[in-house]
Structures are given as structure tokens and as C-alpha cells.
Amino acid sequence: MISNLRGIRAIYQFEMARFGRTFWTSLMLPVITTALYFVVFGSAIGGRMSEVGGVPYGAFIVPGLMMLTMFTESISNASFGIYMPKWTGTIYEMLSAPLSPLETVIAYVGAAATKSVIIGAIIFATAHLFVDVQVAHPLLMVGFMLLMAVTFCLFGFIIGIWAQSFEQLQVIPLLVVYPLTFLGGAFYSLDMLPATWRTVTLFNPVVYLISGFRWTFFGQGDVAIEVSMGAVALFFALCLGIIFWMFRTGYRLKS
Amino acid sequence: MTAVLQISGLGKTYQSGHTALSHVDLTINKGEIFALLGPNGAGKTTLISIVCGIVTPTAGLVSVAGHDHAREYRAARSLIGLVPQELHTDAFETVLATVSFSRGLFGKPRDPAFIEKLLRDLSLWDKRDAKIMELSGGMKRRVMIAKALSHEPEILFLDEPTAGVDVELRRDMWQMVHGLRERGVTIILTTHYIEEAEEMADRVGVISKGELILVEEKHALIKKLGRKTLTLNLAEPLSSIPPALADWKLELAGDGHELVYEFDSQAEATGVPSLLRRMSDIGVGFKDLHTKQSSLEDIFVGLVHRDNNAAATGEAA
Numbered sequence: 001m002i003s004n005l006r007g008i009r010a011i012y013q014f015e016m017a018r019f020g021r022t023f024w025t026s027l028m029l030p031v032i033t034t035a036l037y038f039v040v041f042g043s044a045i046g047g048r049m050s051e052v053g054g055v056p057y058g059a060f061i062v063p064g065l066m067m068l069t070m071f072t073e074s075i076s077n078a079s080f081g082i083y084m085p086k087w088t089g090t091i092y093e094m095l096s097a098p099l100s101p102l103e104t105v106i107a108y109v110g111a112a113a114t115k116s117v118i119i120g121a122i123i124f125a126t127a128h129l130f131v132d133v134q135v136a137h138p139l140l141m142v143g144f145m146l147l148m149a150v151t152f153c154l155f156g157f158i159i160g161i162w163a164q165s166f167e168q169l170q171v172i173p174l175l176v177v178y179p180l181t182f183l184g185g186a187f188y189s190l191d192m193l194p195a196t197w198r199t200v201t202l203f204n205p206v207v208y209l210i211s212g213f214r215w216t217f218f219g220q221g222d223v224a225i226e227v228s229m230g231a232v233a234l235f236f237a238l239c240l241g242i243i244f245w246m247f248r249t250g251y252r253l254k255s
Numbered sequence: 256m257t258a259v260l261q262i263s264g265l266g267k268t269y270q271s272g273h274t275a276l277s278h279v280d281l282t283i284n285k286g287e288i289f290a291l292l293g294p295n296g297a298g299k300t301t302l303i304s305i306v307c308g309i310v311t312p313t314a315g316l317v318s319v320a321g322h323d324h325a326r327e328y329r330a331a332r333s334l335i336g337l338v339p340q341e342l343h344t345d346a347f348e349t350v351l352a353t354v355s356f357s358r359g360l361f362g363k364p365r366d367p368a369f370i371e372k373l374l375r376d377l378s379l380w381d382k383r384d385a386k387i388m389e390l391s392g393g394m395k396r397r398v399m400i401a402k403a404l405s406h407e408p409e410i411l412f413l414d415e416p417t418a419g420v421d422v423e424l425r426r427d428m429w430q431m432v433h434g435l436r437e438r439g440v441t442i443i444l445t446t447h448y449i450e451e452a453e454e455m456a457d458r459v460g461v462i463s464k465g466e467l468i469l470v471e472e473k474h475a476l477i478k479k480l481g482r483k484t485l486t487l488n489l490a491e492p493l494s495s496i497p498p499a500l501a502d503w504k505l506e507l508a509g510d511g512h513e514l515v516y517e518f519d520s521q522a523e524a525t526g527v528p529s530l531l532r533r534m535s536d537i538g539v540g541f542k543d544l545h546t547k548q549s550s551l552e553d554i555f556v557g558l559v560h561r562d563n564n565a566a567a568t569g570e571a572a
């Protein structure tokens with residue numbers, strides 16, 4: 001399934017060069033947003049709400065903030081990466097190349113995930129300027145971050161193949177992902193919600209992802225870590241399955 | 256002659272329900288230049304796209320140098336370079352980067368010397384660091400050709416390579432095609448400019464409404480289907496064709512100064528000697544005469560026309 005390593009590298013480098021062209025914007029954006037979040041949430045709200053489950057509020061929002069940005073960045077980068085060749089027509093070359101679907105996915109998703117992880121790391125570093133964040137399980141935290149970046153990018157890749165206009169490209173991140181992440185406990189603990197809302201929120205898949213990521217930081221989350229890991233694995237497998245179906249049927253790639 | 260591309264029973268019906276290709280059988284020999292001729296919408300691009308893996312066929316088999324193009328797609332596609340009909344290029348990449356990218360995409364190791372030679376041959380070397388969006392349309396087409404050749408394919412598809420292309424590029428392109436052929440590269444081009452096929456190709460295929468209606472060695476085609484016209488410059492102008500010459504399908508041209516006779520050069524009796532004899536019998540003299548072989552264009556128009564007529568009567572029946 002993987003034999004054209006040079007092909008993978010060509011696409012990967014092409015994508016990384018694309019990110020490189022907007023390097024400073026890509027770098028500054030997460031730094032500025034993180035700073036803004038800390039000013040608004042950390043100082044304004046945090047002053048009134050000093051601790052969540054024994055964790056200072058400023059530190060508490062770091063995993064959620066990382067996740068929120070990584071989620072939106074992954075989707076927009078990965079979807080754009082595959083949508084553009086479709087839109088300009090240059091995809092003919094990829095389709096005519098001796099490249100397997102898996103290789104194509106590895107290249108595009110790998111590049112987008114690399115960028116997401118870099119952005120996640122920048123947010124993490126920026127957060128340290130404002131608060132003291134201790135990571136209880138550093139290895140798990142890195143592993144979780146990588147897995148999430150890849151999964152979100154797979155999801156973005158699907159959207160990029162599915163989208164037939166720039167509007168469709170935007171609509172899922174804006175209308176679905178952002179609200180779900182925001183309402184998924186990025187900035188609060190589910191314990192703070194009234195009982196009925198808490199139940200409703202448990203239908204939001206993003207809750208499990210954020211909770212798991214937060215667990216790697218503080219050793220506690222809204223749901224058990226095993227449940228979170230199961231959710232991530234499920235999401236990952238689902239995205240991968242959809243992508244392989246898309247390639248096998250040529251869905252919106254070939255006529 | 257070894258076959259480098261074998262297509263059998265190929266068919267494509269698009270999701271819209273439109274059948275763009277039906278039952279196409281075609282064998283391309285190694286090292287030849289094959290021209291696929293056909294009017295717009297005949298299915299030329301569809302055929303090429305299927306062979307290159309861009310469009311999925313609904314029926315039939317394609318084998319590239321013995322490799323099934325679906326099951327052994329890696330081996331098959333590695334051998335093929337494609338210059339598509341439309342100008343699909345990136346915008347922000349440089350010429351050098353995009354051509355190197357293509358080589359990598361096809362799994363070939365880097366070879367800066369080869370890429371340099373390729374860009375020089377296509378007069379792109381001076382522009383190697385220019386962004387593609389800064390280039391003119393003709394230059395962009397050169398870039399697309401460079402991309403298609405970057406992985407040293409053995410089969411090159413040129414889909415309407417000279418549509419909307421300036422004279423200079425056209426000349427360069429033909430030079431390049433000849434150079435490639437000398438190195439043993441097989442070239443399949445589509446066109447609806449007949450002169451192009453006539454000038455370039457070893458063999459010609461005519462496609463109309465998704466069916467390959469004819470495949471023939473070019474000279475044989477011209478000879479076989481070729482009709483000749485005989486033009487006689489008359490000594491004295493005629494106002495009408497004399498009844499004595501009614502047996503020949505003649506036309507008067509040039510204000511009655513020319514008598515034109517169209518005949519089948521392959522026929523047992525062309526009718527030319529008898530015509531000349533009869534003319535001298537009735538005293539119609541001529542100063543000069545010449546014959547002209549019909550071009551591929553005439554043949555082509557005749558074929559497609561006949562095909563359309565057949566289809567029309569078929570529908571009416």
C-alpha cells in the first residue's frame with residue numbers, strides 16, 4: 001500500500017511550502033488568540049472563578065483552548081489542501097500519478113497535522129506566559145495531541161473532498177465544529193452545568209475529546225479517560241473508513 | 256511492432272446518463288505517433304482521461320505495456336505523461352518547484368540536471384523562478400508539458416496541444432514531439448485540426464459520438480479514402496455543361512473557364528481517360544489540367560458527416 005515514498009514527500013513538501021508562505025500569519029494568529037482568551041477568560045472570568053476541581057481557572061482552559069484552535073486549524077488546513085487542487089483542476093496530476101489512496105492521505109493529512117501540532121505547541125508555550133500549567137502525563141498528552149491532530153485533519157480532508165464550493169468548505173467548521181467545541185467544555189467543566197444540560201452535552205462527541213485531553217494535563221476530566229480514548233479511536237476509525245470509501249468509489253474525485 | 260497500449264471494449268456513461276464512449280477497441284504501437292481526430296464532444300478527452308486514471312470507465316479494459324491500468328495502476332501510470340486540454344496550474348509555485356514536484360509525485364528520484372535540460376528545451380529555464388501565475392498562457396502550457404515529461408514517461412498524451420497556442424510554441428512543440436519519438440516515446444494526441452494530424456501522425460483514429468469509426472495508417476487512409484479532383488482549364492469558357500458529358504459528374508467553376516471532375520483514385524475505372532476522349536470528340540479543348548489529392552480534412556468531414564447521417568436515419572427508423 002505504501003511504496004511511492006517520493007510521491008508522499010512531494011505532496012508533503014508542497015503543502016508545507018504552502019503553509020510556509022503564510023508562516024507569520026499562521027504563527028501570530030494562535031499567539032494573539034491565546035493572549036486574548038487569557039485576557040478575557042483568564043482575567044475577567046477567572047478572577048471570579050478561581051478554581052475548577054482544584055485547578056486554577058487560567059490553567060484549566062489551556063487544553064480546551066489548544067483543542068479548539070487545533071480542531072478549527074486542522075479542518076481548515078486539511079480541507080483547503082485537497083479542495084484547492086479540485087478547484088483549480090490540478091488534481092488531474094495526483095489522480096494520474098502512481099499514488100495509492102493511503103499515500104495520498106498520509107501526505108495531505110500528515111502535512112496538515114504537522115501544522116496543527118506546531119500551532120498547538122505555540123498555544124501551549126504562549127499560555128505559559130500567562131499561567132503556570134503543569135502536565136501530569138506528558139507522554140500521553142503528546143500522544144493525545146498527535147492523534148487528535150491527525151483525526152481532525154482526516155475529518156478536514158473529508159470535508160475538502162465533499163465540498164463543491166468555498167461556502168461548503170466554510171460551513172462545517174463554522175456551523176458545526178466551532179459550536180460543538182465551544183459547548184463541549186472547552187472553557188468550563190460539565191459539573192458547572194445544570195443536570196439536564198449536562199445530559200444533553202454528553203451527546204456532544206467533542207466533550208469526550210476535550211475531557212480526555214484535559215485528563216492528560218490534570219489527571220481528571222468530565223468522563224473517564226478510557227471513555228475518551230475509545231471516543232478518539234472511534235472518531236479516527238470513522239474518518240479513515242469514510243476516506244477509503246471515498247477513494248474506492250471515486251466520490252467527488254473522479255467522474 | 257509491439258503494442259504499448261491496448262484498449263478493449265471501453266465504454267463510459269457519465270452520471271448524467273450521457274454515454275461519452277462506447278465499445279472502443281484500440282491498440283497503440285510502441286514508438287508511434289497516433290492522432291485521435293474528432294469533433295468537439297466526440298469523447299477524445301474522456302478516452303484519454305480513462306487511460307490516465309482520472310475517469311473511471313463503465314466498461315472495458317485498458318492495459319499499458321501489459322499492466323492492467325486498474326489493478327496494476329502503479330506500473331501503468333508510471334509510464335504515462337499527460338498534458339491535459341485545460342490549463343490547470345498552481346498559482347504561487349515557481350516553475351522549477353512545480354516541475355520537480357511532478358517528478359517526485361511519480362516516484363522518480365531527484366535529477367536537477369534532467370529538469371534543467373527539460374526546462375531549457377521548453378524555453379522555460381529563464382523563467383524557472385517565476386511564479387506560475389505570472390506567466391502567459393503559452394508559457395503555462397509549456398509548464399504543463401514540462402510537468403508531463405518530468406518523470407520521463409514512455410507514453411505521452413497531448414490533449415489538443417495546439418488549441419489556442421501561438422505559432423512559435425506550436426513549432427517548438429512539434430520539434431519536441433519529433434525529438435521524443437526519436438527516443439522511442441509513444442505519443443498520442445487529440446486534435447480537431449486535421450493539418451496537425453496530417454503533418455504529425457503515423458496513424459490516425461477518427462472518433463465520433465463516442466465511437467471509434469476508423470483507425471488507419473495515415474497514408475493508407477488518404478490513399479484509400481482519398482478522392483482526387485481533376486481541374487481542366489478550358490480553352491474557351493462554357494456557359495453550361497454539354498449534354499454529351501452528362502455521364503460524368505462535372506461542375507463548372509471559374510466563370511465557366513474550369514471544368515472540375517471529382518473521382519475515386521482507387522476505382523477500377525476512374526473515368527478520366529474516357530472523359531478526355533469524349534471532350535476531344537465534341538471539341539471542348541483545354542489549355543491545362545491538374546489533379547489534387549483530397550486532404551485528411553476532406554476525408555474527415557466526409558466520415559463524420561456520413562456517421563451523423565447514419566445516426567439520423569437510425570433515429571428516424
Ligand SMILES: Nc1ncnc2c1ncn2[C@@H]1O[C@H](COP(=O)(O)OP(=O)(O)O)[C@@H](O)[C@H]1O
Pocket residue numbers: 255269270271273274275293294295296297298299300301302
Ligand atoms: N464529467 C462529465 N459529466 C458528464 N458529461 C461529460 C463529462 N465530461 C464530458 N462529458 C460529455 O461527454 C462527451 C465527450 O466529452 P469529451 O470527452 O470532453 O469530448 P472531446 O474531448 O472529444 O471534445 C461530451 O458530450 C461531454 O459533454
Ligand SMILES: [Mg+2]
Pocket residue numbers: 299300301340414415
Ligand atoms: Mg477534449
